[in-house]
Amino acid sequence: MSKYQEIKNLFIDTLDTDNYVELESMAYNYQVLEESLDKPLKMILLFGRPGTGKSMTLTRLYDTLKDRRDIHYFDAPILSEKEFLKNIYEAMSSQSIPQNMRVNFDGLLKYCQKQRGQRDVVFLLDECQLYSEALMEKIRLLSDTRVVKFVITLHKTDNEEVIAKEHFKTRIWEVIELKNATENDLQVYIQMKLVQKGFVEVSNSISKRDVRFIHQYTKGNFRETNKFLYVVFNIYEFYEKNQPQKIDSKKFSKKILEMAALKLGYLHD
């Protein structure tokens, strides 16, 4: 695998915690989240714009605590109520339910109530904006048993306030908002990503001006930045293989940055 192919793969949008870059702001949010789990909270809301690292935070939290706590992560939203209740029960009881059977919600509530004071189960639910109101109501009732604790993520949308008010107003005791990275955060993020994998030379070639250019179009959104840099290093990879004389290893190419921006539709010819 060529150098730039490797670098390119670093910026594929995955939830690989090995590539996780802990920025200062993200470290703070993670700490708050972890501490909140030890508090007698029913629900913890993690919200922010798409690509701000919500899923990554949940993944990291799960990976960190899975060996220490009774924690379960639903990375994809389960839209069917039957399926959702089945998954909850299976996670709690560690028993699989036969295909032709279903979980009764009242029975599940009773099951939880019986275990009050004995267990503290944490469920991490990603993309909760996709759940139906009826299902959200059931999640609320389950959290009321104080046996099950939910950490849910929501996209920061225009109706976020409505969701918060209607379903979680009285139950969410901790709200953590994830924001886009600043110019400095983004520089740290890119450089850390590269340095972690030993691409120090490439990391040093990226100037503040280049980061400003990237930030100008991605607005510090991690998903967008990853996408941008993936295209950049894709072009680098092409030149590396076909026209290596066009690559200056000491200076990051402005031309390639602009080409990537054109490719992604940030710029227009």
Next chain:
Amino acid sequence: MINTVELEKRWIRYKTRIFGSLFFILFFVAAIPYLSFYLFEQYNLIVEKDKNTSNVVIVEQLAPKIERSLPKEINDVVLSPSIPIIDFTKEKQIDREIEQKNEKIEKAKIQKLKEDKRRKAKERAYRQKVAKRRALKRERELAKKESKKRKLIKAKASSSLSVNELKVLSGDDIKKSHTREPKGNKKIDFGGSSSNYMPIMKRKFQENRNPREAILIAKAYYKAGNYIESEKWALTANNLDKENRESWLLFAESKAKLGKRKEALKILVSYHKKTKSPEVKELIDKIKGGNF
């Protein structure tokens, strides 16, 4: 792997557009001072042209004939100074023509001035003549007046000596007078040396409106027996001076002589009531007694 060939083409297009707009902006910014300078220059040129035109106008005002006679070449040279082609022979000719015309104008002016001088001299001479004539006239008039005055003084002497004259007329001193007829209470002879006495007195009265002159005339007429005229003149004198006693007496006497005794008595009685004059009383008695 991404195909960069198409992407590079797009990038070139993008750069061309960006540099094109940048170049345009820079060109525009750089052109501003030049443009403003050019405009400023243009403005100056306009001002100069204006000045030129105004000069032309002034020349036209001062000497319209010369301007009209200027040939086209001159105008061309003035209006298009960028073309330095000048026909010197023509210019000289034009200059000569202009000089000749100027000379003519000057000659005409000199002639006009001379004519003016002559005219003024004539006028002066005429005025002097007229003045002399007038002076002579005045002298003559003065002389005439003096002669008249002398004559008038003679008349005045006769009139100013009215008391003596009256004495003569009243007949009191006829006998004493050596110049007049020594004897007899005769009437004044108006056709004699004092034939122009009455007209002079009348003119004098008209000039002065003096009641004394009117009384003298009335007395003269009374003595001459012309009682109608004496009554009239006595009344004239009385109208001018109501207090004059002689006018009352002469008026009454004239009336009495004309046969109007009653009227004469009435006048005298009314006057006597006012003045209580003994002289009037005496006359009243005379008329009443039929002695008048």
